[in-house]
Amino acid sequence: MKKFTLVALAMMASASCFAQTTLWDGEDKEINADYKSNGFWNRCNPVVVKNPDRGGINTSEKCVKFTITGNDWSNGDIVLPISGGLDMSTNKRLSIMIKKPLWSNVRIELSDGKTYWRKIAAHYSIKNEDNWQKLVFDFSDYGDDLNAKNPTELAIYPRFEGGQVGSHEIYVDNIVLEANPTVNGSPLGDAEEGSLDGNLNLTGSYFKTTYFIVDPWTTKEIDDFAELNKKLSDGVTSIDIRDASTIGVDINKFFDGKNPNTIVYANEYYDRGNNNYANIVVGADGVGTAKSLELTDAYAFNAPHEFNAESVKLTREVQAGINSFVLPFAVTADELGATQVATYENCNKANKIANFITAERVEANTPFLAMGAAETKELSFENKNKDIVATPKPLDDGFVGVYTKTPANGMYGINKDGKLQKGGEGAYVNAFHAYLNVPEVLGVAFNGSTPTAINGVAADKVADTAVYDLSGRRVYGKLQKGLYIMNGKKVVVK
Structure with missing residues (x-):
């Protein structure tokens, strides 16, 4: 196979399982540069041109264009020399951006400079128009002997298929040895x-x-x-x-x-x-x-980076009366369908009363109580553009909000009757709820007033009888065959 004068190709980095290596991308080449300066052999007239379509998946400014007139080596491919050889000891996936006018199988071949001995193809499909496509060629099946032969040349054949004749302009860009996942x-x-x-x-x-x-x-x-x-x-x-x-x-x-x-x-x-x-x-x-953001209190939640959600939906049972909450976004009482919201101030150790302060609005990641809410199984914040604040670590405070199911043995929560209840062995608090982490409490007061009806402290433990499907949605009525979450465990209904 006849060779022409080659220009050494500088590798961006050695291939490893943690990094990709770009073999050619055109960005450091001159527009209209011929094969002598663009890195390819002089075969099928390779020339660096402006990217004809930057509106798709390939936004690069420049690429290489060449013309094929057949499937043989002299009329149907371009060859990229690889200075120093290609290390494929760990990374064995090559990807290529290609744009062409007809569907076909695109074949690539690796060579040690003597014979082409590794051939893999990928399919380029046409759907109404020719556009950039990213094709992947995986050499994993060839094992370690691939690297032992030190590939020094890469040939790209955009093949002619049955009935496809004539001369076709092909665009290629971003030839990459991909990193492993x-x-x-x-x-x-x-x-x-x-x-x-x-x-x-x-x-x-x-x-x-x-x-x-x-x-x-x-x-x-x-x-x-x-x-x-x-x-x-x-x-x-x-x-x-x-x-x-x-x-x-x-x-x-x-x-x-x-x-x-x-x-x-x-x-x-x-x-x-x-x-x-x-x-x-x-x-x-x-x-x-x-x-949109769709959440359920049956599973853990954590947002490491803040963002805006156009709409939010939270699946959790809200009982009529008083409920505990913690949410990753600011909220008002009206948005919850409640009459008031209140945040924790302190717990008076002398009279064992937990004091809360009422407010019109509660900020993100702040545990609070909501009073006067109507019974519902889903809270919806449609078109509210809620700012989701990055989730902090659990707060070591008297009133603790949780974003994951948390053991509550010895802690005080709000039971289904809207009263304080000390958790016994096996008790827990679901995500988006809160509990009082105090030694002992007999009631709750708002704004320094006399403790309200919430002051009754119930027995230690109430079993969780709620049933959820695997998507975290509460299930009511007769259960059909399938897998469910009951009391925090997976149960099969036959």
Whole structure:
């Protein structure tokens, strides 16, 4: 195979399981530069041009254009020399941005400079118009011998298929050796099933796509989102995918069978079905926006970064009368359907009375009592543009709000009759509720007045008889066959 004068290619960084390596992106090349200065061999007339479509997934200013007239090596491909060879000992996924006028299988081949010995294809599809697509080529099946042969050349063949003839202009950009998928800096593959919880930051590549091994032709699937779902526990509270390289994001795999309160920080909105974009925050920290936020007190909640939610819905049982709350956004009594809200002041150790101060508004992450509320099973804050404040650690205070199910043995909460109740063994407080963390209390007073009807202290323990489905919704009436949450445990109804 004849070679032409090559220009050495500077690698951005050594490949590792934690970093990607850009092999070519055109941004440091001159417009209309020919093969002598743009890094490719002189085959099929490669030239650096302005990106003809920056409105899609490829916003780069520059890319390479070339023309193919057939499938043979001299008329149907471009070749990128790799100075020093390509280290694929840990990272074995290559991705390429490509824009072309016809559908076809795009084949890439790796070479050691003597023979092309590793061939993989991916499918470029046309839907009404040619646009940039990101194709992935995974060499994992070739094992360690891939790196041992030190690939020094990469050929890209945008193949002609049956009936496709003539001359076609092809655009290529962002040739990348992708990083492996990682969670909080550790390889996803090293995590045990059901072990990941809390706030997770995804980096590396997370793909759902198909590629093909050429000899023999074998279809291969990549689904990092299904793999992540296996590793998640129902204690996961947020997933940040803004720094991950993604294709085919399956957003529901962040929620299916896991925590429905999970907050996903992303670079774009993803439809969870039926135009549902709940719990997806788009934008930078502090200025991100969610179309809607859907929460339930049956699962934990934690927002590591603040954002604005256009609408909020909270599934929790609100009893007629008095209820305890803590919410990640400011709220008024009117919004809760209550007559008053009150925040904790102190507990008088002499008369054992907990003192609260009434207010018109309660700030985010402040435990409070709401009085005069109507009975409901769902609180809705439609089109309120609520500012969700980052969730702090639990407050060590006399009146404590919780964002996760919390043991309440020896603590005082509000029971279904609107009275104080000291929790016995096995008692707990659900998320978005609050409890009094004091040695002993006999009643509650507001604004220094005589203790109100809330002052009756009930028996130690009340069993939790509420039943929830796996999405955290309260279930009423006769239970159908399936899996439910009862008293904090999973129960099968046959």
